[in-house]
Amino acid sequence: GRKVRVHHLRELKERGEPWPMLTAYDMYTAALFDEAGIPVLLVGDSAANNVFGYDTTVPVTVDELLPLVRSVTRSVKRSLVVADLPFGSYQLSPQQALETSIRFMKEGRAHAVKLEGGQRFAPHVEALTAAGVPVMGHIGFTPQSEHNLGGYRVQGRGEAADVLLADALALQAAGAFAVVMEMVPAEAAKRVTAELKIPTVGIGAGPDCDAQVLVWQDMAGLRRGKAARFVKRYADVATVLQDAATAFAEDVRRGEFPAPEHSFHD
Ligand code: KIV
Ligand code: NA
Structure with missing residues (x-):
């Protein structure tokens, strides 16, 4: 089959066909998920919790994530591989975001990057897309800001849904090819999905997003203990x-x- 490209994801949205996304952090999972027909694999900074044993995503570094990205991109034939920019590697400036993304593209051979944040990160997204780096946004609950958001809490309730939409529109205008929405009310996610031309990817964002993502260790039940409400265990x-x-x-x-x-x- 052909490699998945960002325009394919937009075509799926236009046809109303929901698509799946999973995290992957190594060779075997990447190859298996690629063969299972998962069009987009995310080397998430959730490797912090699911590979490295940290209790949040805050401490994980570019140098820790790069080898994981490299192993995933080496192991796929069709899947589009998105590298997550970790905390501290892009917030300082659009230039820092570009320098970090260039490392993920050149050394990690990533096909795209993802960063957390809305309107205030539009300049960063613009700098990356202008340089040829496809960018996936991430709004709603953003784990890198958990200390600022007061822990794992649903975002975009009530009037905050307007902020969520404004953030999504700003990312789209800046050139993002898709936007993750994490832990937001299904109604708010549905509204954003209807307003955007680019695909929305939900995690705890209800059934009306264009795509759905899960951390693979949650999806496959490698991680034990109480799972978040939005997790379904398939094995x-x-x-x-x-x-x-x-x-x-x-x-x-x-x-x-x-x-x-x-x-x-x-
Ligand atoms: O790091 C991650 O796994 C993510 C997804 C849950 C969207 O950002
Ligand atoms: Na992440």
């Missing part, structure tokens, strides 16, 4: 992996692994 990978490790351990302890067929003989 129990945690149990599958743990059972495999337990069976291997028992085999070794009983002297049943390796068997003759796993051994080399003269």
